[in-house]
Amino acid sequence: MNKRVQDADGFRGSVRYEGPIQGKNASTVYWGVDWDDPSRGKHSGESGGVRYFEAAHPTSGSFVLPEKVSLGIGILEALHERYMQSEDLDSRAAGRVGTSSGSSKPIQLVGVRKIQEKQDLGVIGKVSVEGSQISHIGNEGELYRVAPNIVELNLGFNLLSSWSEVLKLSTELPQLEHLVLSGNILTYDVDVAAPLVTFPTVHVLVMHYTRTSWGDLLRICRDHFPALRELHAASNQLTDDALRQAADIPSLLEVVDLSHNQVTEWSSVESAVGTWPRLHTLSLNGNNLAQIQPPAPSSSLFLQLASLSLSNNAIADWASIDALNSFPSLEALRLTRNPLLMNVGSAEARMLVVARCASLKVFNSSDVRLKEHQDAEHMYLKRILHEKATVSAFSNRTTLLTHHPRFPELQSLYPDICAAHDAATTTLGATTGPAALAKSLAKVTFVPMSMNATTMDTMVKALPLSMKVAQVKLLVEKKYGLLPTQHHLSFRASKKAMPMPLDDDNGELGYFGVQEGGELLINDLL
Incomplete structure (x- = not known):
């Protein structure tokens, strides 16, 4: 009941039921599949009033005949298909040689395909077999004999279904440092009584779209990846309640990506990763965080956090930005597409x-x-x-x-x-x-930079700091013939200073920091 399958159109799913279904031939076996993409399914696992399985989504389930889907291939077969030169025979021509009769005949190199495989895969360090329908690792020792030097392996979006299968890689790839398992819906079926199987050299683990719970993620890191530095776990439907679960701290983790989950409260982020002593990079893009709270002065939260990504969230107040100033090591921030900055x-x-x-x-x-x-x-x-x-x-x-x-x-x-x-x-x-x-004046110089201005002469004028930008634009129209809808203004305190756009027509000059001796630059709207 834990098989992974793929149909002819590339849709992947998990088999949740095997057997007959009501209204069909009783001797015909159907597979009830819970598809990763709900658009591929038709129902929730119920048909004709009978519940056969529980689909993850109301429309992600359907029934198929076993021969209509693929159960996948082994990793060696996928490697051969992806990296080997396609040859139908184990021999090929390697030039021609003359004969005693004066003609020539081709030289055949028998077994050249096997030799080529050993040469190519034996030295290759970075391998990607993403989307190759891999469902199993194969027999013990096979992968090691063919490709023992793999350092980086991308197994994303295949048909692997269990951690017991993934753990077989630990003895096959002793030099592995970077492992990608994204898009594989993996069941944690490891025998807790058995000796732990570990990847002692893996530093980076990527598990996007795996539907792995937060508790299992932490257990996997703790028990099987003792040297892990980076955990990428975006799009796993992780919630605030899940992140608040108490768990042992993976103390070596430095980079964590929890983007595109269902996190809405900063307190749950603090509970989950805030006390990790080496955490310096945290990505939370595409969640629904509305506020950031500053850590308490006496707390040990985010002491080493240097980079924070918060794009595509719901942050709408400046207090959240002020809170970030309390993070003692923060140097890099990503904040695109938040309501606060869209206004x-x-x-x-x-x-x-x-x-x-x-x-x-x-x-x-x-x-x-x-x-x-x-x-x-x-x-x-x-x-x-x-x-x-x-x-x-x-x-x-x-x-x-x-x-x-x-x-x-x-x-x-x-x-x-x-x-x-x-x-x-x-x-x-x-x-x-x-x-x-508020009524004080600042003498500034108008500098036309628009090709549509009627004159390129500068103009010095004392303006009230309480004057609104819209009123200044009317002065520009009168002097330079530019309609307010045709130009925009920016201010710089000196020629070396960075211009600051006056992009709110209702804003006062004083609000934008306009001061004595500065310049108002007049540019065309793009």
Whole structure:
């Protein structure tokens, strides 16, 4: 009942029932198959009111005749088909030789196919037999005699069905370091009373789409892969409750991929992998995480975590980004396609994330240089000061620090920016306070960079920091003949600074960090 099969169209499934079915010839044996792809099936394992098996999905089950599906082949046969030159005979011509009669005849090399196999597979180190319908490893010693030097083996999307079969590889491939088992629905059927079979040299294990439970994943790592450094287990339907299961810690694991599962709560991630002492790379793409909580100051959570991937989640608040700043070793972050960043321009989103995470060196696969980090922090600090001056709720320091926990640190790093803010406040008079600061002016230079501008002359103008971007665009239209829908604006504090797009027409100039002496760049919309 644990056979894996594949049909003529390449669909794979597990046999869950063997026997007759109601309404058909009683002597005909059918196989009830639970297909990996539900679109291949027709029902849940029930037919004519009779339950024959329980399918994993309401439409993933169907009945087939045994001769309509394949039970697979051995790994040696797959290796020969994938890597050997196709020859129908064990002999071939190797040139011609003259005869006594003056004619010539071909030289036949008998057994050349067997020799070629031994030469090719005997030295090969990286092997991929993905999608080759492999269902078994073969007899003991066969694979070792033919291909003993395999270091990296991809057995993805085959017909392997049990761990007892997979474990046979341990004696066949003594140098194996990287094993891919993705797409094989494997039952853990190992006799717990038998001596443990291990892969002492395997560092990387890839098990995407295997429907393996979290408990079994941890047991497999602990009992059979003592040297494992990387575990890739995406798309295994892992839930928060599953991740919270107590288990022994695979202390050597450094890289873990739990992408495209069903994880929604950060606390379950903490329970599952947060205390692993060597974990430095964690991928959680394609889950449904909405919030990240900072680790408690006295905790030992994620102490070595340097790289975190959170693309395609549901993160929607800046508090989650602020929480990441509490991870002591975090240097690389991937955060594409989250609601939080879909409501702002890409440049502004990058600036805010970089500024809120002090140690970030890579964001969305792009390096963060020191100059960019400093520019982002400058801009972010100016925004905080602007909000402090114009948003009444932020006059309360506790509220301000809740929204901007890095504010005290940035004040210490850039006292000149704070001094300029204080000077502007003093100049406007203590009696008028924040309201006056909101009306203060900044003299900036308009720099046309659009080929459609009626003039390429620059324009110097003092603008209120409370002025909205939409109003500035009207000034551009009047001076340069560019409709608001035809151009976009960006600001840079100096010619060496990174331009910051003013991509919110309702945003005030002060919010974007516009300051005295800077430049407003006018570009065509792409």
